[in-house]
Amino acid sequence: MTTVTDKPRSTDIAARDWKGPWRRYDIVKEGVIAVVVVSILTVLLAGLFSSPDEPQLTFQGWATSAPDNFYATAVQELAGTSESAGYGPPYNTAADGVSIGPIAPQQWFGVTHPVDAANDFVLTPLRSQQQSADVTDALATWDGAAADQQTSWATDYDTALTDAGGDLKQIAPGDYGPVPVLAQGLTDMAAAGALDGILISQGGFYQTDFTKQILFLGDGSYLDDAATAAHLQGNTWGMMNETGSYPGQAWLWLYSFWYQIPTFNSDNPDDYLTSHADAVIFYIMALLSLILLLLPFIPGLRSIPRWIPIHRLIWRDYYRSQHRT
Amino acid sequence: MDHTYQLAGMNDPATYLDLGWLSISVANLVVILVMIVIFLLAILLPFPKDRDHS
Amino acid sequence: MTTTHPAPDVADSSDTPDGGTIADSTMWTSRLRRAWMSKLPPEKLLPDRQPAYVASWIYVFGVLTLAAFLVVIVTGLVLAFAGPAWYHTSWLGHFTNSLHFWSVQLFFVFMVIHLWGKFWMAAWRGRRAMTWITGVVAFLASIGTAFTGYLVQTNFDSQWISFEAKDGLNAVGIGAFFNVTDLGQMLLLHACLLPLVVGVIAVWHVLLVRLRGVVPPIDAVDPADRADVRTDLLAARPDDTPVPEARP
Numbered sequence: 001m002t003t004v005t006d007k008p009r010s011t012d013i014a015a016r017d018w019k020g021p022w023r024r025y026d027i028v029k030e031g032v033i034a035v036v037v038v039s040i041l042t043v044l045l046a047g048l049f050s051s052p053d054e055p056q057l058t059f060q061g062w063a064t065s066a067p068d069n070f071y072a073t074a075v076q077e078l079a080g081t082s083e084s085a086g087y088g089p090p091y092n093t094a095a096d097g098v099s100i101g102p103i104a105p106q107q108w109f110g111v112t113h114p115v116d117a118a119n120d121f122v123l124t125p126l127r128s129q130q131q132s133a134d135v136t137d138a139l140a141t142w143d144g145a146a147a148d149q150q151t152s153w154a155t156d157y158d159t160a161l162t163d164a165g166g167d168l169k170q171i172a173p174g175d176y177g178p179v180p181v182l183a184q185g186l187t188d189m190a191a192a193g194a195l196d197g198i199l200i201s202q203g204g205f206y207q208t209d210f211t212k213q214i215l216f217l218g219d220g221s222y223l224d225d226a227a228t229a230a231h232l233q234g235n236t237w238g239m240m241n242e243t244g245s246y247p248g249q250a251w252l253w254l255y256s257f258w259y260q261i262p263t264f265n266s267d268n269p270d271d272y273l274t275s276h277a278d279a280v281i282f283y284i285m286a287l288l289s290l291i292l293l294l295l296p297f298i299p300g301l302r303s304i305p306r307w308i309p310i311h312r313l314i315w316r317d318y319y320r321s322q323h324r325t
Numbered sequence: 326m327d328h329t330y331q332l333a334g335m336n337d338p339a340t341y342l343d344l345g346w347l348s349i350s351v352a353n354l355v356v357i358l359v360m361i362v363i364f365l366l367a368i369l370l371p372f373p374k375d376r377d378h379s
Numbered sequence: 380m381t382t383t384h385p386a387p388d389v390a391d392s393s394d395t396p397d398g399g400t401i402a403d404s405t406m407w408t409s410r411l412r413r414a415w416m417s418k419l420p421p422e423k424l425l426p427d428r429q430p431a432y433v434a435s436w437i438y439v440f441g442v443l444t445l446a447a448f449l450v451v452i453v454t455g456l457v458l459a460f461a462g463p464a465w466y467h468t469s470w471l472g473h474f475t476n477s478l479h480f481w482s483v484q485l486f487f488v489f490m491v492i493h494l495w496g497k498f499w500m501a502a503w504r505g506r507r508a509m510t511w512i513t514g515v516v517a518f519l520a521s522i523g524t525a526f527t528g529y530l531v532q533t534n535f536d537s538q539w540i541s542f543e544a545k546d547g548l549n550a551v552g553i554g555a556f557f558n559v560t561d562l563g564q565m566l567l568l569h570a571c572l573l574p575l576v577v578g579v580i581a582v583w584h585v586l587l588v589r590l591r592g593v594v595p596p597i598d599a600v601d602p603a604d605r606a607d608v609r610t611d612l613l614a615a616r617p618d619d620t621p622v623p624e625a626r627p
Binding site: 016087246252293302310 | 425426427428429430431432433434435437439442443445446447449450454466467473474476477478479480481482484485487491496498499500501503504505506507508511512515516519522525529532533534535536537538539541542543545546547548549550551552553554555556558560561562563564566592594595596597599600601602603604
């Protein structure tokens, strides 16, 4: 026998057991029909439209289609001027990371995935395979130099290369040490396909963490240009989009929206909201999610359904039957 | 890679509608419009009456 | 050889109607069973009737969402069985991926329409705040689950999404332990942990709907409150027995 827990007779009718009229309801049949309908729809859509699968980018692709940009990025990794090299936590301590006033979780959690751009992206890969004589000599020269000397060679060459607009023939003469040869050696390795394999294995056997590859790939323009071409940049609603002509993630429209506001993506890197956009927008979205979650308790917001009475359409049969009495 | 099942052009870059600050792909716009239409139909279309048991 | 023992003929261990014994009333098992059966008896768990006001097509979007979730899980299991690289090189793999992709699109379409409906019905009324809250948590958890799915495609999309997303997550410290560029971590979260989380929340959500019943219309009137209750308001039920809770 089932026993009843008698609910106190509350003034809130919505909280009471329904004592009014009922109708037939076959819950199992409803569930089965729903599964059949959704399965058919899914098969139709998959059969008609297939799904996106843009091939992955490789370092070989980068070094063969945009060798100048790869070369320049390799120089930046050695100089410590690339985005990865100067990122900060969780990769390194080159920067402090983003903080909003005293709230600095990026700093608090520290370096949990250490990345040393110069070594991880350039020097270790070069050392890991047989190189030509000039690259071998360049490595020996680099290893034999003091850290300050290494830094000044690399930063001087980075500056000169930037000033020359990336054109190796226009580089001002200067003391750049082994940096040009190292950068060329890495470019040649990448063009031959060797760099992809070496970055995957990273001196080991099994590997499932692609942090270093993604950071290195993103330091140049190859990944960025491909994203721009596919309309995936953050300031063109990219967060909502998919490659090809496929629907993307329409449910991310509100998260994507904030990145369209000029204050969050101005060209001025000193602008507070631009430089802190990621953190500020995340906190905004967290707050909005909390508001959605706690809607039943928020006066005003929870009354919107009463003020805009769409429910009178949904329950029109019930209200009509009430009116008749 | 076999693409027999796709309509021609699904892997081509999408058409984007740029209306000032808004830039939306045709695919996403279609999804959103279809959702709105389905919602309106759901609340407007009559629901089958219960079988009479009186 | 088995021996059967007749029920002992003592007052403090006589059978109760639900098959227990009075001595069971202190047992956790029987106490749990009684609590469950009083709150969610079979008639409430698998009802064959619902209030007459549940008569709109907007009400089917909850079950459509659940159905889409089922298709997502099944297609996901096939993809998981064959590994994350299978669909790049196999025709059947690509088709399975397409099924998974479109069922996810349908899942979100139905869930959002369900959310719109429940908002305009103010469905959190009448002690149903937890139903609303579990629904929103399920929505957010689903977005997170889908996000990890995009990250484990092992194609250009994954490369770009992981590269971009890391900045937002790093800026708030989450990147320190949720590494979107770590395929191994994202794959296990996507295939194991997060679907389980969404599933558990969805079950909790559905049980709450069964427990509280479908929310009555805004400004609904309880016939018992009306001084002039007319019998034609109370349509005959499929059978003449009283409401389930009191049925022996």
